[in-house]
Amino acid sequence: KQEVTQIPAALSVPEGENLVLNCSFTDSAIYNLQWFRQDPGKGLTSLLLIQSSQREQTSGRLNASLDKSSGRSTLYIAASQPGDSATYLCATSGTYKYIFGTGTRLKVLA
Amino acid sequence: NAGVTQTPKFQVLKTGQSMTLQCAQDMNHNSMYWYRQDPGMGLRLIYYSASEGTTDKGEVPNGYNVSRLNKREFSLRLESAAPSQTSVYFCASSETGSTEAFFGQGTRLTVV
Numbered sequence A: 001k002q003e004v005t006q007i008p009a010a011l012s013v014p015e016g017e018n019l020v021l022n023c024s025f026t027d028s029a030i031y032n033l034q035w036f037r038q039d040p041g042k043g044l045t046s047l048l049l050i051q052s053s054q055r056e057q058t059s060g061r062l063n064a065s066l067d068k069s070s071g072r073s074t075l076y077i078a079a080s081q082p083g084d085s086a087t088y089l090c091a092t093s094g095t096y097k098y099i100f101g102t103g104t105r106l107k108v109l110a
Numbered sequence B: 001n002a003g004v005t006q007t008p009k010f011q012v013l014k015t016g017q018s019m020t021l022q023c024a025q026d027m028n029h030n031s032m033y034w035y036r037q038d039p040g041m042g043l044r045l046i047y048y049s050a051s052e053g054t055t056d057k058g059e060v061p062n063g064y065n066v067s068r069l070n071k072r073e074f075s076l077r078l079e080s081a082a083p084s085q086t087s088v089y090f091c092a093s094s095e096t097g098s099t100e101a102f103f104g105q106g107t108r109l110t111v112v
Helices: none
Strands: A004-007 A010-014 A019-025 A032-038 A044-051 A056-059 A062-067 A072-077 A086-094 A097-100 A104-109 B004-007 B010-013 B019-025 B031-038 B042-049 B064-068 B074-078 B087-094 B101-103 B107-111
Touching (some): A004 A086, A010 A019, A019 A032, A019 A086, A032 A072, A044 A062, A044 A072, A044 B101, B019 B087, B042 B064
Parallel strands (some): B010 B107
Antiparallel strands (some): B019 B074, B031 B042, B031 B087, B064 B074
């Protein structure tokens, strides 16, 4: 059974810092891995999708990497801003099964 | 482009009452999903519909029923609500079972 873990559960950083969020999974037989952002009381917004054949994806200040063999993905946020404060979730995709981690709650201090 | 739309956004039920959560997507996706999100437990899959006319149980289906009304709409029904069903419910859709998933804004349900 796939298990997805995100460490740390919470993180506070000063504005401008580069940071890395971690996601690990136990079963490497995935179709893709997706990173989401969730603001308090809101739904999930898709940030990046990495196909199983890819090693990384970039969107603006965000870069996500995937290492299936080690069961790890990282989300790199460059030059963090207070507006980046949110909970970040990763999810692995099997057939009709998106398995989520419990998220990292990020706070960027002005 | 609305994406995935859920109604209602908030609901309070008494124990034993029934209700249906509605979900509609306008992206012509084949697959739709219902998740619940609870503090410390992440999102858990309740039911999914791989394509129009099919539905399957997820991780936590007990106490729920679903209907894939057509390609656009996927509803979740609580026949007899229990306090343990207090949660935030999210509907999602994807083109297939392994492509990018898009989520609605959620329904916050409280059962008293």
